[in-house]
Amino acid sequence: MSEVDRTSTADPSAGGEKPTGNSPSGAVGVGPPLEQVDGSDPDEALKLVAARQGEAIVWTPKEERRLLRKIDRHLMPFLCIVYGLNYLDKTTLSYASVMGIKTDIHLVGQDYSWIASMFYFGYLVWEWPTNRLLQRLPLAKYSAFNVIMWGLMLCCLAAVKDFKGAMVVRFFLGVFEAAVSPGxxxxxxxxYTKKEQGMRVAWWFSFNGWGQIVGGFVAYGIAVRTERHPILVKSWQLVFLVTGFFTAFMGVLFLCFMPDNQLNARFLTQEERVMAVERIRVNQQGVGNKHFKWYQCREALTDPMIWAFALYSLISSIPNGGMSNYFSQLIVSFGFSETQSLLLGAPGGAVQVVTLLVAGHFGDRLQSRILCGAAGVLLGALGLSLILCLPLENSTGRLMGYYLYYTMATGFVTLLGLISTNVAGWTKKTTAAAMYLVAYCIGNIIGPQVFQSTDAPRYRNANIVALVCTCVAFTIFIFINFWCRRQNKVKAAIRSLPTYTKADGQEFLDLTDRENPEFIYSL
Structure with a gap:
């Protein structure tokens, strides 16, 4: 097998030089010419690359595949399990709603909806600060701290006695979970390289579905067991304690074994660390920069693509906020018992897992991640239409529509992956993630309020709102696809200019996607 020669050509002082290049006047969506870009604050990876100045880094494709498998083995289990717990911990409230919490803490009217929404108030308040801390602090250590704390907060829900107590705990649960998605x-x-990122995001996000599957069986087992053999705590309290303590335990493991980046990954040799950095040069993004850059923040706030991401997040999260907190009650409205609803929610998670993995695979293979995500949104709209249009006595058909709704997750995951892939510049990336998740919070705050107690048990008005939101979300996907294709053509025109010159170490200068003509948007 032929060898591939990868050589670090960046000068240790490259960060202080200003790359050269030209930009055609009037180029829409492209930043300033490279000669105007400040390269004095490069990415952290440049330190490692510069230390190997002049030394050829050579590896075979087989060695690179072996390194990739090693990275997957050490990172993916933690990312997948913790993200599954992130979803499970949010939705334990839905299981508790049919296990007696509403009666035991004296909830009336819209009290339950406000408790559901309060999680996202905490998420919203802390989303911007937590993104700044994710950039400033060691990534793995700060993430682990939040995992441990949200697990302990979930345990505290078992101790609430009234509406006020539940509101306070749910608020802080949202605060600590705000770090997981952007992190x-x-x-x-x-x-990971761009071509690897879509599938990896699909892997760890698909564990939302596994969280729902496991959560349904755990809640069902606890409900049946405590009904036959009563203990000192109620069944809904035990659900919070079991999931909360396990989450905190996973947070401790995350703290001990998850590296902050390639530079301190203990499972890699020194040579493998260099290879792990060199192989992501193609991303034109580096591995991180801890300094906040206002110009990158301003660029994120004026980028139509970022605003399209945020608008999609807002619109699609309205049905998500309602469904994730009301799905047990919605299944009961189809004609099933409360205990049955705990188990019947699990297949929805399975649908989510399968569609995310299928969309991730074909999105990367066909290089059409955006269109595959849009297809999932359309299927979700079909599912909501079945819930709305089928007669009440057709319980099975309406339940199938509910399961089909879970294909909607492909849209959210696709755009979350595109923040990773299509947004460069560490400050711009964290700002874009914050905007995306702030919009996510607002949508999830609105969602439970759409489910009015006066509309129970069918919640017809809420389902109509969800269907309209899903259709609007699909049109946003079409715009994003158009915009990325247009910007790629503009960048190709810049690179074709006779005066254009690519700077040494340009991949690690912490340039934004609009500044860097070498950056190509994934579709």
Missing amino acids: FALFTSQW
Whole structure:
């Protein structure tokens, strides 16, 4: 097998030089010419690359595949399991809603909806600060701290006695869970090449579905067991304690074994660390920069692509916020018992797992991640239409529609992956992630309020709102596909200019996607 010669050509002082290049006047969506870009604050990876100045880094494709498998073995189990717990911990409230919590803590009217929404108020308040801390602090250590704390917060829900107590705990649960999605997007972007990222995001996000599957069986087992053999705590309290303590335990393991980046990965040799950095040069993104750059923040706030991401997140999260907190009650409205609803929610998770993995595989293979994500959104709209249009007595058909709704997750995952892939510049990336997840919070705050107690048990109005939101979300996907294709053509025109010159070490200068003509948007 032929060898591939990978050589670090960056000068140790390259960060202080300003790359050269030209940009055609009037280029829409492209940043300033490279000669105007400040390269004095490069990416952390440049330190490692510069230390090997002049030394050829050679490896075979077989060695690179072996390294990739090693990275997957050490990173993916933690990312997958913790992200599954992230979803399970949010939705334990839905299981508790049919296990007696509403009666035991005296909830009336819209109290339950406000408790469901309060999680996202905490998420919203802390989303921007937590993204700044993800950039500033060691990524794995800060993420682990949040995992441990949200597990302990979940345990505290078992002790609430009234509406006020539940509101306070749910708020802080949202605060600590705010770090997981943007943090995991950063992990993915710093360890994997663009062509690998879509599938990896699909892997760890698909564990939302596994969380729902496992959660349904755990809640069912606890409900049946405590009904036959009563203990000192109620069944809904035990669900919170079991999931909360296990989450905190996983947070401790995350703290002990998850590296912050390639530079301190103990499972890699020194040579493998260099290879792990060199192989992601093609991303034009580096592995991280801890300094906040206002110009990158401003660029994120004026980028139509980022705003399209945020608008999609807002619109699609309205049905998500309702469904994730009301799915047990919705299944009961189809004509099934409360205990049956705990088990019947599990297949929805299985649908999510399968569709995410299928969309991730074909999105990468066909280089059409955006269109595969849009297809999942359309299937979700079909599922909501079945819930709305089928007669009440057709319980099975409406349940199938509910399961089909879970294909909607492909859209959210696709755009979360595109923040990792299509947004460069560490400050811009964290700002984009914050905007995306702030919009996610607002949508999830609105979602439970759409489910009015006066509309129970069918919640017809809520389902109509969800269907409209899903259709709007699909049109946003079409715009994003158009925009990325247009920007790739503009960048190709820049690279074709006779005066264009690519700077040494340009991949590690912490340039944004609009600044860097070498950057190509994934579709």
